[in-house]
Amino acid sequence: MTRIAVFGTGYLGATHAACMAELGHEVIGVDVDASKLAKLEAGEVPFYEPGLEEVLKRNLAAGRLRFSSSYQEAADFAEVHFIGVGTPQKKGEFAADLTHVDAVVDSLAPLLTRPAVILGKSTVPVGTAARLAEKARSKAPAGDDIELGWNPEFLREGYAVQDTLHPDRLVLGREWSRTSRVEDVTREVYAQLLDEGIPFLVTDLATSELVKTSANAFLATKISFINAMAEVCEAAGADVSVLADAIGHDARIGRRFLNAGVGFGGGCLPKDIRAFMARAGELGADQALTFLREVDNINMRRRTRMVELVRDAIGGSLLGTRIAVLGAAFKPDSDDVRDSPALNIAGQIQLQGASVNVYDPRAIENSRKIFPTLEYATSVREACSGADAVLVLTEWDEFRNLHPSELDRVVRGRRMIDGRNCLSPVDWISAGWEYRGLGRPSFTPQRSSMGYGEGLASTTLRLGRR
Numbered sequence: 001m002t003r004i005a006v007f008g009t010g011y012l013g014a015t016h017a018a019c020m021a022e023l024g025h026e027v028i029g030v031d032v033d034a035s036k037l038a039k040l041e042a043g044e045v046p047f048y049e050p051g052l053e054e055v056l057k058r059n060l061a062a063g064r065l066r067f068s069s070s071y072q073e074a075a076d077f078a079e080v081h082f083i084g085v086g087t088p089q090k091k092g093e094f095a096a097d098l099t100h101v102d103a104v105v106d107s108l109a110p111l112l113t114r115p116a117v118i119l120g121k122s123t124v125p126v127g128t129a130a131r132l133a134e135k136a137r138s139k140a141p142a143g144d145d146i147e148l149g150w151n152p153e154f155l156r157e158g159y160a161v162q163d164t165l166h167p168d169r170l171v172l173g174r175e176w177s178r179t180s181r182v183e184d185v186t187r188e189v190y191a192q193l194l195d196e197g198i199p200f201l202v203t204d205l206a207t208s209e210l211v212k213t214s215a216n217a218f219l220a221t222k223i224s225f226i227n228a229m230a231e232v233c234e235a236a237g238a239d240v241s242v243l244a245d246a247i248g249h250d251a252r253i254g255r256r257f258l259n260a261g262v263g264f265g266g267g268c269l270p271k272d273i274r275a276f277m278a279r280a281g282e283l284g285a286d287q288a289l290t291f292l293r294e295v296d297n298i299n300m301r302r303r304t305r306m307v308e309l310v311r312d313a314i315g316g317s318l319l320g321t322r323i324a325v326l327g328a329a330f331k332p333d334s335d336d337v338r339d340s341p342a343l344n345i346a347g348q349i350q351l352q353g354a355s356v357n358v359y360d361p362r363a364i365e366n367s368r369k370i371f372p373t374l375e376y377a378t379s380v381r382e383a384c385s386g387a388d389a390v391l392v393l394t395e396w397d398e399f400r401n402l403h404p405s406e407l408d409r410v411v412r413g414r415r416m417i418d419g420r421n422c423l424s425p426v427d428w429i430s431a432g433w434e435y436r437g438l439g440r441p442s443f444t445p446q447r448s449s450m451g452y453g454e455g456l457a458s459t460t461l462r463l464g465r466r
């Protein structure tokens with residue numbers, strides 16, 4: 001058992017604190033936001049994350065987990081201090097804003113009077129960890145007895161608990177010039193996971209920081225690659241979903257993260273690729289990452305393309321039309337709307353004169369805060385009532401499983417525009433709907449009767465959750 005403090009109680013920090021307690025450690029979660037702490041202490045997760053509430057409640061009840069705003073309490077209590085605060089994009093710049101990460105070290109270090117280990121988990125530009133290590137040692141009364149390592153986090157929202165307790169790999173960056181204490185302590189903290197055979201890679205600080213940013217850059221590139229293919233498919237009259245299935249069978253390529261659609265959003269991929277470009281520029285390696293600018297461009301173009309697709313489907317102008325938007329979260333199983341393609345598209349369509357009614361199973365409250373002028377519905381049927389077109393922009397199961405007969409008499413125009421290529425065109429076409437997907441030919445009931453539907457059935461019905 002190790003005594004652990006986790007600084008930051010957002011997606012990363014709250015999950016990490018609860019999961020470290022689940023592994024049997026004694027944990028204190030620290031944040032400056034009193035309202036978040038009050039919720040967490042009461043066993044309530046301040047955001048939607050399947051499975052986290054059970055872990056939180058179980059460990060609060062077992063007395064292994066508590067929350068506090070006191071750095072002093074954390075410094076007195078813990079041997080290991082995890083940094084799990086956010087590193088958002090700086091306003092008006094690509095670079096990462098490290099204010100919160102620096103603030104943790106500035107507040108914590110002067111209170112460290114005993115030997116301690118600091119382990120960073122936040123996504124930071126390469127070079128940050130080495131700088132923070134020096135800063136912590138210079139500010140801490142324990143001085144040279146403070147060691148810092150970087151232990152990047154790869155969790156996905158929606159699978160946060162699973163990804164923390166059963167990660168693909170654990171990575172630790174350490175300072176080779178110092179003792180092995182950081183590594184020893186990290187091995188103790190994750191002993192249970194290491195016993196299960198989860199790969200553990202130990203490296204220097206810079207490499208560990210780069211592992212995280214390059215992993216997200218690769219994922220973003222993979223999504224933009226397939227979305228670029230979608231653009232070509234649109235021009236050539238081909239079908240990107242079938243193309244992704246076909247190339248995905250090559251194990252070197254793989255089918256995961258190859259879903260074309262409205263592209264990536266959220267609090268990580270967009271800002272991480274931008275921060276990565278900014279940092280490479282500072283290091284004089286900007287040429288190496290110029291392709292990420294194109295990755296970003298392709299991604300943002302998908303949003304505009306979706307708006308064009310809707311406009312075309314509806315006859316050339318959105319003015320005075322009613323559009324139903326199903327999905328607001330940046331991805332399913334999340335209530336996170338940060339840089340959500342769905343909300344961005346809903347906003348653009350509204351600006352072109354349509355009345356837009358949005359429904360999402362979890363993200364309405366958060367959406368309202370940033371897009372108060374959109375209309376929000378409490379069900380799919382309500383959102384689709386009188387709609388000239390229905391847009392699926394987040395692939396929640398509730399939408400994937402929709403049957404045309406549920407909406408046939410609710411809508412004004414039977415047009416389904418699938419921004420995530422998550423529906424079966426043949427189901428909608430055979431029910432008399434017009435179906436359009438990004439990177440796919442448009443399918444109207446007439447075309448399907450010429451044989452398109454039959455051809456599609458074999459491919460689209462196999463599209464499971466990926």
Ligand code: UGA
Pocket residue numbers: 123153154155156157158216219223256257258259260261262263264265266267268269272330331332
């Ligand atoms: C991402 C990474 O997947 C995690 O490994 C990483 O730890 C995390 O960022 C982070 O840096 O903290 P997350 O932002 O939760 O996780 O979401 P993803 O599942 O990666 O999805 C990102 C976006 O890509 C979503 O908008 C999703 O809809 C989109 N996407 C994903 C596609 O458009 N197509 C795909 O095939 C897959």
